[in-house]
Amino acid sequence: MQVPTDILYIEDSEDYIEFMKRAMAKVNNSLRVNVLTDGKGTLQYIEQATSQALPKLILLDINLPDYNGLELLAKIRASKVTRYIPVVMLSSSENPKDIRTAFDSGANAYLVKPMGLAPLTETLNSICNFWLNHHQPVERFAA
Amino acid sequence: MSYPVVDLTNCDKEPIHILGKVQSHACLVAADKDNFCILYASSNLEMLTGQSYDQFLNKKLEHFFSALDQEDNGESALQVVKFVLRSDQDSLNPVRMNIGGHVFNMIVHASGNYVVLEFEPSSSVDSELQKYVGASLSRILEGRNLQETLDSAAEQIRELIGYDRVMIYKFWEDGHGEVVAEKKKDDLEPFLGLHYPASDIPKQARELYKINLTRVIADVRSEPSDIIAHNDTTKGQPLDLTHAGSRAVSTIHIQYLRNMGVDASFSVSLIANDELWGLIACHNYSPRFIDYKARQHAKLIGQVLSSSIQHRNSREDKEINLNFRNVADDLIRKMHQDWSVADALINPKKNVLNITGAGGAAVIFEGRTHLTGTTPPKEAIGPLVQWLQAEVKQNVFYTSQLGERYPVAGSFSETGSGVMACAISRELGEYILFFKPELITTVNWAGNPEKPAEPGEDGIMKLSPRRSFDIWSKEVRGQSEAWSRAELNSVFKFREDLVHFISLKANEIRRLNAKLKEAYDELDTFSFTISHDLKTPIASVKNYAEILLEDNPGLSDQGKHFLSRITKSADKMNDLIREVMGYSRVSRQVISKQRIDMKLLLEELGTELVAAYKPKNLKLTISGTPEIMGDKVMISQVFTNLLSNAIKYSAKSDPSIVNVEGNEEGGQVVYSISDNGIGIDMNFGTHIFELFKRMDNVRDYEGSGVGLAIVKRIMEKHNARIWYESEPGNGTIFYLSFQRD
Numbered sequence: 011m012q013v014p015t016d017i018l019y020i021e022d023s024e025d026y027i028e029f030m031k032r033a034m035a036k037v038n039n040s041l042r043v044n045v046l047t048d049g050k051g052t053l054q055y056i057e058q059a060t061s062q063a064l065p066k067l068i069l070l071d072i073n074l075p076d077y078n079g080l081e082l083l084a085k086i087r088a089s090k091v092t093r094y095i096p097v098v099m100l101s102s103s104e105n106p107k108d109i110r111t112a113f114d115s116g117a118n119a120y121l122v123k124p125m126g127l128a129p130l131t132e133t134l135n136s137i138c139n140f141w142l143n144h145h146q147p148v149e150r151f152a153a
Numbered sequence: 154m155s156y157p158v159v160d161l162t163n164c165d166k167e168p169i170h171i172l173g174k175v176q177s178h179a180c181l182v183a184a185d186k187d188n189f190c191i192l193y194a195s196s197n198l199e200m201l202t203g204q205s206y207d208q209f210l211n212k213k214l215e216h217f218f219s220a221l222d223q224e225d226n227g228e229s230a231l232q233v234v235k236f237v238l239r240s241d242q243d244s245l246n247p248v249r250m251n252i253g254g255h256v257f258n259m260i261v262h263a264s265g266n267y268v269v270l271e272f273e274p275s276s277s278v279d280s281e282l283q284k285y286v287g288a289s290l291s292r293i294l295e296g297r298n299l300q301e302t303l304d305s306a307a308e309q310i311r312e313l314i315g316y317d318r319v320m321i322y323k324f325w326e327d328g329h330g331e332v333v334a335e336k337k338k339d340d341l342e343p344f345l346g347l348h349y350p351a352s353d354i355p356k357q358a359r360e361l362y363k364i365n366l367t368r369v370i371a372d373v374r375s376e377p378s379d380i381i382a383h384n385d386t387t388k389g390q391p392l393d394l395t396h397a398g399s400r401a402v403s404t405i406h407i408q409y410l411r412n413m414g415v416d417a418s419f420s421v422s423l424i425a426n427d428e429l430w431g432l433i434a435c436h437n438y439s440p441r442f443i444d445y446k447a448r449q450h451a452k453l454i455g456q457v458l459s460s461s462i463q464h465r466n467s468r469e470d471k472e473i474n475l476n477f478r479n480v481a482d483d484l485i486r487k488m489h490q491d492w493s494v495a496d497a498l499i500n501p502k503k504n505v506l507n508i509t510g511a512g513g514a515a516v517i518f519e520g521r522t523h524l525t526g527t528t529p530p531k532e533a534i535g536p537l538v539q540w541l542q543a544e545v546k547q548n549v550f551y552t553s554q555l556g557e558r559y560p561v562a563g564s565f566s567e568t569g570s571g572v573m574a575c576a577i578s579r580e581l582g583e584y585i586l587f588f589k590p591e592l593i594t595t596v597n598w599a600g601n602p603e604k605p606a607e608p609g610e611d612g613i614m615k616l617s618p619r620r621s622f623d624i625w626s627k628e629v630r631g632q633s634e635a636w637s638r639a640e641l642n643s644v645f646k647f648r649e650d651l652v653h654f655i656s657l658k659a660n661e662i663r664r665l666n667a668k669l670k671e672a673y674d675e676l677d678t679f680s681f682t683i684s685h686d687l688k689t690p691i692a693s694v695k696n697y698a699e700i701l702l703e704d705n706p707g708l709s710d711q712g713k714h715f716l717s718r719i720t721k722s723a724d725k726m727n728d729l730i731r732e733v734m735g736y737s738r739v740s741r742q743v744i745s746k747q748r749i750d751m752k753l754l755l756e757e758l759g760t761e762l763v764a765a766y767k768p769k770n771l772k773l774t775i776s777g778t779p780e781i782m783g784d785k786v787m788i789s790q791v792f793t794n795l796l797s798n799a800i801k802y803s804a805k806s807d808p809s810i811v812n813v814e815g816n817e818e819g820g821q822v823v824y825s826i827s828d829n830g831i832g833i834d835m836n837f838g839t840h841i842f843e844l845f846k847r848m849d850n851v852r853d854y855e856g857s858g859v860g861l862a863i864v865k866r867i868m869e870k871h872n873a874r875i876w877y878e879s880e881p882g883n884g885t886i887f888y889l890s891f892q893r894d
Contacts, residue, residue: 025693032700102689124692127699 016041016142018065020052020082021100022075026123030069033131037138049077056082059091066142072101072112080115087116096141173391174377176370178274178442179399181380182209182217183267183392186238189214192267193392197378201252201272210383221252230259237261238268247445249275258445264393271399276444285313286450290457299465303334306433306458310451311336314419314443316435320344321423323431326635330354330431353409359429362422364395366455367448370402370418372440373410377401398448410436417441419448421455425463433458470639473510477643480507485650494655498585499523508647509640511587513568518583528588529565536561538582541574549644550574553589556631563631566591571633573640575648577655585651587644589633677737684730684737691730695723732859736844739866744784746871751824752778754785755813758792766800770808773800777815779822781891787867794860795826795887801854803830803884822891829884833877842875850881 017034021027027045034041044065046052052074068086072079079099086092098119099112112120119137121130175181180201183193191209198206202220209217214234218227233245247258250272258275261268289309296302303321311319318341321334328351335345354362362368378401380392394400410418417440421433433455443451480503487497498505498516506514506526513526515534522534529537540559541550551573555562562569571589698719702708708716755775763771781788796813803809806829815824831850833841840846842865845858868875872892879885 025696028700029693029696102685124689124696126692127696 016065017043017067017069017138018046018055019043019069020046020049020074020079021069021071022047023071026071026100029125029127029130030134032127033134036131037135038142041138041142049074049079049082052077052082053085056085056089056092059089061091064092064095066095067138068095068097070097070099072099072103072108080112083112083115083117098137173380173382173394174401175271175380175394175397175399176372176377176401177375178371180272180378181269181397181399182214183264183269183380184214186263186266186268189234189268191217192383193380195378195380201257203253206381210381221250223250223252233259234261234268234270238263247273247275260398260445262396264396267392269392269394269397271397273399273445274442275446276442286453289313289454293454293457294461296461299462299469300334302458302461302465304336306454307334307336309454310421310433310435313451313454314435314441314447316417316419316437316441317341318344318436320434320436321431322349322434324359324429328356328359333431354432358403358406361395362420362429362432363424365398366422366424367398367452368420369398369443369448370407370410371442373402373407373416373418374440398445414438419443419451421451423455423459423462425459425466430459430462470637473637473639474642477508477639478646481643481647481650484508484647485654488651488654492658494518494651494658495521495523499525505585505647506587508643509573509587510589510634510637511571511573511640512590513588515584515586515588517586518577526588527568527590528586529569533561533565533569534586537572537586538584541576541584542579542582545574546579548576548579549641549648550576551636551641553592553633553635554631566631570631571636573636573644575644577648577651585644585648587640589636592632592634673740677740680733680737681741684734687730688727691723691726695720695727698723729857729859732857732863736859736863736866739787739790739863739870742784742787744787744870746782746784749781749783749785749788751781751815754789755792758789758796762793762797762800766797766804768800768804768809770806771800771803771811772808773811773813775813779815779817781822781824782894783871783873783891784867787870791864791867791889792826794864795889798860799826799828799830799885799887801830801856802851803828806830806884817893820893822893824889824891825886826889827884827886832881832883832885833879834881835879841877 019027019030021030027047031043034043046055070079070082070086074082079101083097083099086095086097096118097116098121099117100121100123101108101112102123103109104122109120118141121133125133175195175197177197179195180198181193181195182191182198184191191212191214194206194209196206198204198209202209202217204220209220215227215231218230221227221230223230230248230250233248236245237243241263243260243262246260246262248261250257250259252272256275257272260271260273263269289312293302293306293309296305307319307321318335318337320332320337322330323333324330330349330351330353332344332347332349335343337343380394382390382392410416413436415436415438417437419435419437422429423431423433433451483503484497484500484505487500488494491497495516495518498518504514504525505516511526513524513528515528516523516525517534517538522531524531524534528534537559540561544558551571552558553571555570555572556566562572568590569588570591573587575585575587577583577585698716702713702716705712752775755778759773759775763773792813796811799811800809803811810827810829812827813824814827815822817823833848834850837846837848841848842861844862846862847856847858865875868889874890875887877885877887
């Protein structure tokens with residue numbers, strides 16, 4: 011049973027789920043945010059996804075308890091259904107090599123945690139404006 | 154006729170055993186050992202037979218014996234000759250014969266194809282001698298040490314032969330001799346302790362001393378008798394007189410004895426370990442003959458003394474070996490105990506010096522030179538080591554005449570004529586050097602050892618031993634006592650143990666270093682990780698405080714104040730974490746050096762800092778900006794830290810003066826950053842560079858206590874130095890000194 015979703019947020023930290031919800035609410039009160047807290051659930055979600063009920067944006071934490079977010083990103087990009095959804099990766103690593111890897115794997119943006127509420131809100135606002143209202147992701151992932 | 158060139162080695166070449174003469178007290182005949190035909194006879198044979206020697210040449214031996222007026226017509230004498238030839242033994246010697254009212258000893262030996270018969274006067278009474286010798290041998294063996302044994306042997310020999318002077322003469326390694334024991338008539342000048350040059354007893358004479366264990370020269374003034382050969386048969390070949398006791402003496406030796414005023418001489422060889430150890434040399438100042446029996450007894454005494462010397466030598470060697478070994482073992486043990494090489498080697502009580510009999514030692518190890526005992530001056534050691542490194546390949550090298558190979562040694566011959574060099578590491582120039590002093594700076598040589606060549610009576614240049622026997626001193630320059638076998642063994646063994654220990658130690662240090670580096674890396678990783686992991690919860694703390702404030706607009710002022718304190722503390726903690734990460738990052742970073750345009754760097758920096766701090770009364774001057782070779786990012790960090798400190802801590806001065814000045818001094822580039830701020834108590838010394846150290850007077854200023862630690866770390870990475878001068882209230886100057894290239 012799919013819930014209509016604007017944004018899918020995959021994150022295991024309660025704190026971040028809370029901060030993100032706050033920030034979203036400030037950006038646009040009407041956005042529907044669906045949260046998944048592990049990799050297993052996310053994989054299930056990708057497999058069952060139908061083109062009728064796709065999120066418009068995915069926020070994906072790299073450090074999940076059971077999966078590496080990069081693996082999930084690869085699955086998202088491999089699925090014909092989900093491959094065009096923009097994905098923002100979240101990670102605590104500032105290492106340029108890690109950032110590079112994320113973009114190479116198909117990420118559309120990369121956010122370094124932790125972030126204060128104010129910068130988080132501003133960043134989200136900019137991303138949502140770009141993807142939710144004006145653009146669709148480029149076709150570079152077409153098969 | 155050509156004359157041989159005269160030099161000091163001439164004596165070595167004079168063929169003294171085939172001179173073809175016998176001493177005048179003896180008569181000699183030699184016969185073919187197969188047909189007993191007499192082919193050689195001494196010209197004084199008349200003394201024995203009343204007939205001229207030519208009556209016997211080319212005649213049978215039987216004919217000669219019959220002329221000796223014997224009861225059995227010489228039959229028993231002939232049997233002895235046959236026995237000697239058959240059995241090659243001289244146990245029947247001497248044969249006592251009463252000839253013309255005198256008692257003679259006939260001594261028979263074989264020489265090549267001949268049998269040689271010598272006739273000498275007999276003087277002694279057998280049975281008394283026998284008794285006497287037994288007693289004297291036991292007295293010699295009673296000696297508690299070598300010196301006592303030698304003294305008593307000299308005394309016994311003197312009593313046996315009744316000569317005016319009996320000396321025991323010891324040969325040194327270089328062939329020269331020393332009088333080590335002496336018994337003499339009281340009124341004679343003592344020769345004890347005198348040294349004689351090697352040429353006094355030429356090499357081939359020394360070889361003969363090993364064959365003829367006794368030798369008597371009864372009267373140096375009497376004319377020796379020629380040995381006449383039957384020419385047709387012998388074809389002019391001289392008779393080999395090697396084993397003939399009555400053989401005449403080399404004219405050089407005769408003259409030598411005459412120069413000393415000696416009329417008769419007698420010697421007994423002392424042989425230890427198959428080498429001529431020395432001689433019992435006896436002088437008489439009037440002619441004196443010693444008959445065969447007495448000579449045999451003297452020989453026996455000499456043999457007993459020889460074996461005693463050999464025994465004592467080996468025992469003393471063993472003792473010395475053991476002593477050296479004990480010291481060496483102690484040193485090695487101490488090294489293992491203290492885990493230090495140099496400390497053990499230079500220990501003032503028992504040190505490396507005592508593993509040999511050296512007078513001094515130098516230990517060149519780990520870049521330092523330690524001296525102990527009497528050594529050449531320190532300045533001489535370095536060049537000597539360089540010479541050893543370049544010229545000597547052996548691990549243990551020794552010489553008792555360093556100056557011969559290394560002429561520079563002449564300047565310190567007094568302390569270092571002898572050197573034994575034990576290489577710890579030739580590559581590193583690490584050595585233990587043992588020094589022996591110039592042994593005989595002044596020795597009592599007997600006479601002038603430089604024999605002058607003088608024309609003989611016939612006008613032909615002939616080597617003549619010196620004529621003057623006044624003692625005079627000769628300096629034997631640049632020579633030390635020889636290195637003994639025991640010393641060599643000791644040093645060889647010690648080197649093995651030492652090298653083993655050093656390799657053990659080197660491994661241990663390598664292991665420790667690796668461990669330390671591992672721990673250090675771990676700590677760096679740890680501090681990096683932990684600071685990183687702290688960031689998330691702190692951000693959460695701050696975010697929640699903000700949310701709380703936002704969600705509760707009706708909160709009391711105090712509540713709002715507390716929430717803002719939480720936020721501020723979280724910020725402060727974040728800053729600290731960032732600094733610590735920066736600090737540990739410095740040591741993880743690889744430095745990449747380049748030429749840095751300091752003028753550009755400092756001017757940009759000045760602009761940035763002024764923009765950041767907005768100081769009110771700052772007077773910043775930058776003068777002299779020589780380039781620095783360094784990592785641009787890191788060097789910029791250094792100047793940022795020091796300049797912002799200078800601006801920060803002088804902010805309350807009016808005006809606040811900050812000067813940056815660079816200078817080139819020799820191979821160094823030195824920058825100074827001075828301010829007129831609050832200053833630092835110099836008592837804090839280098840503690841100000843430690844992590845999280847903040848001085849008491851900076852409480853009111855922003856800071857984490859990490860900046861100077863980072864600066865120090867960067868400077869260390871550049872092999873550069875940092876120091877400061879300061880006075881509380883009067884400002885601070887920091888100095889940075891970089892290698893120019």
